[in-house]
Amino acid sequence: MVQYKWIALSNTSLGVFMGFMNANIVLISLPAIFRGIDVNPFTSFQYLLWVLFGYSIVSAILVVNIGRISDIFGRVRMYNLGFAIFTIGSILLYITPGTGSIAALQLIIYRIIQGIGGAFLMANSAAVLSEAFPPNQRGFALGLNGVIGIFGGIAGIILGGILASIYWRDVFLVSVPIGIAGTIWSYKSLKQLTPPNRNQSVDVIGNILYAIALILILVGITYGILPYGSSATGWTNPYVIASISSGVALFLVFLYVETKVKDPMFRIDLFKVRAFTMASLAIFFAQIAFGGLQLMLVLLLQAIWLPLHGIPYSQAPFWAGVYLLPLLAGFGIMGSIAGRLSDKYGARVLATVGLVILGAGLLGLTSLPYDFNYIIFATIIFIMGVGNGLFVSPNMASLINAAPPQHRGSASGIRAMLTNTGSTLSIGLFFTIVIDVLYLNLPGTLTSALTAVGAPQLAPIMAKIPPTAALFAAFLGYNPVKTILSQLPASIVNSIPSSVLATITGKYWFPTVIAPAFMDSLKIAFYFSATLVFIAAVISALRGRTVIYERDMMKTSDPK
Known part of the structure; x- marks a missing residue:
């Protein structure tokens, strides 16, 4: 009989495969999608931003709430629900009925529905895996899970290029059979190994404060990228300033409330564990530095390098994805290796070295001319992918291992929130630097x-x-x-x-x-990004020894 841990790994890997594939299909197929709904690119960039950001913003807002609720009502049940909601969102995207701005708004709404499903999957997949695998195999499981996600990303690039050339709606339909299969399979095969604690109450006030605060912050960041009056960006827009400042103030109120309620959704007690805190901070800084990088490299290829090398603008989105495959390959090769090594040697050295490699790669990008030699470019981004793979799997295992078993849904939700929030902030910062220059x-x-x-x-x-x-x-x-x-x-x-x-x-x-102007702006962005990566490396190095909660902290007081 197949051990349950392999069933859990294969099912959660199907979820991450679908998520990565969907993200890259949408990215590659945006030209076909916007042509299909007949939207002018010079008046549609606000729609483009929301098609790109709506998914990650909603996921960032919901993952902590869902992680906490999953600890109460059961992670497997919430994970199953995620597959179903994601599939419904994909079907709605396929049948989008309108055209023009109406269709663009419909796409945004349906992408948000997908994001809700994605939040259920992201908040629980690492927790489901950590339950199924013993502590000395979690790094391997999380790493392999990430590698399969990379294969999904590669499949998304290829399928996006093929399907977008046939019919733009098909790019959404391809996720439906995977979603249906995943929903049925997870319902029939996954088990709740850690009993949910239904004696705890839902933190209604905390959920509301957190959601409103993060919505205000992330919406403010999104509109900060758009032009305002005579300014290239909207950071001087009073509504943007009010949105972000109100969101930050509400988030501080939320953190205070979480110290007072009996059963908080955001378990601040988890941050009393040094390994958890440093892993979380390293994720956040690294994601701010790296989250918007792929989008900037896509712009570099599509707007400059590919046309200069004879690729028509209409074909550039697909080829940009193809030429960025070394970045994914580096992550894919190193992800599972690093996860297995972290099970044996711990996360501190591996994750820190990975960040240093990533930072060195960013500095390497600053040396490239706009008409660069592709072999040099591919080598740099491959090395950056290796560095990112060396960081992500060990760091994630370190964070999950440091959390108590009954709170790993919350821990996984916090990790996903930091990832999505950092990514959105990263894109906002990258775009701001590039557009202002x-x-x-x-x-x-x-x-x-x-x-x-x-x-x-x-x-x-x-x-x-x-x-x-x-x-x-x-x-x-x-x-x-x-x-x-x-x-x-x-x-x-x-x-x-x-x-x-x-x-x-x-x-x-x-x-x-x-x-020339675009490369000058990118160099500034790359230097800024490298600085953040090296800060993350210092944080990672300060995480201390590896902590496995079941081994090291069962005798100490447990966060309640």
Whole structure:
């Protein structure tokens, strides 16, 4: 008979495979999706942000609540529910009925439903695994689980490229059979090994305060990226300032309330364990540093490198995913190895070295020109993937092992919340740095380039285009110059010589013009990111000895 731990590993791996696959399918297929619903890329970047961020924001808000509720009512039951909700969200995305902005809003709502299902899965998968595997095998199990997720990401890139070229709705349908199979299989095969403590009450006040606080913070970060008035970003928008400051204030109130209630949802007592605290902080800082990196590399490839190497804008999203496979491969190769090593040697050295490698890779990216040699680029991102794999599995095992068995749903929820919140904050910071630097440098650069090429009449128009719009147009697979020209009066377009039009709408002119300013902005972002990674490495090194709760702390007082 198959041991239960392998059943748990295979089922949770199916969940993480589906999650990673879905994330990359959506990322690769966004051009086809936005063309399919007929949305203009220059007026749709707020929709694009919410299609990208809605899932992670909702997951970040819910995972701690769900983790705590799962400790009370049963992790397996909540995990099963996650599969079902995710599948329902996928079906709704497939049948999205509208077009234009209405369809974009529908997609956002249905992605949020997917995010709710994803939160149930994320909050409980690590806890289900930690119950099924003994302490000396948890690193291996969590690492292998992550590696299978990477395979899901690779499958998402390939399937996204294929399905998006056939019919945009199919990119959502592919998750449905996996979701149905996972729902049935988890319902029939998973067992609740740690009895839920139903004598505890649900922390209603804490849940409400936490949800409102995190919604305000993450929504503020999202709208901080968008233009406001004459500013390239919205950080001076009074609503953004009020949203983030109110969210932070409410979060502080929430933390105070959690010290007073009998059964808190956010178990602050877990942070009394040094290994848990340092693992949590390392996750947060590393995720801020790394969470937005893949999106920035996708933009670099789609907006500049791929067009310069002859790839049409319409095909660039798919090829960007293909050219980033070394990053996933590095993580996949090292993830399971690092998890097994952490079971034997502990997490401190492995996770710390992994972060140092990741930081060195970020510094390596700053040395690249915009028309870089792909072999060098692939080597750097592969090494970064190795560093990330060396960090993630041991650090996650360290965090879960340090928590009491009956509170591992809460611990897993805290980990997922820190991951998703850090990722959203990371994307906001990366975009802010890139957009602000482009806002300062790009208008003058475009004016000079248009005058030199023989289209000075376009300079005042192009100089007013927000960098956000130009970047997102390229991200969605549109030629930014062609898209701008399509919206101008025919009299202006007809005044430009045909040879000049052919030059500025070709694959090479816009990437060449924007590249120096874009690379300057990316270098600043990479230096900032490397600094955060090295801070995370110091935190990781300070975690102390490996703590396995069942072995080291059963004789001490247990957080109640």
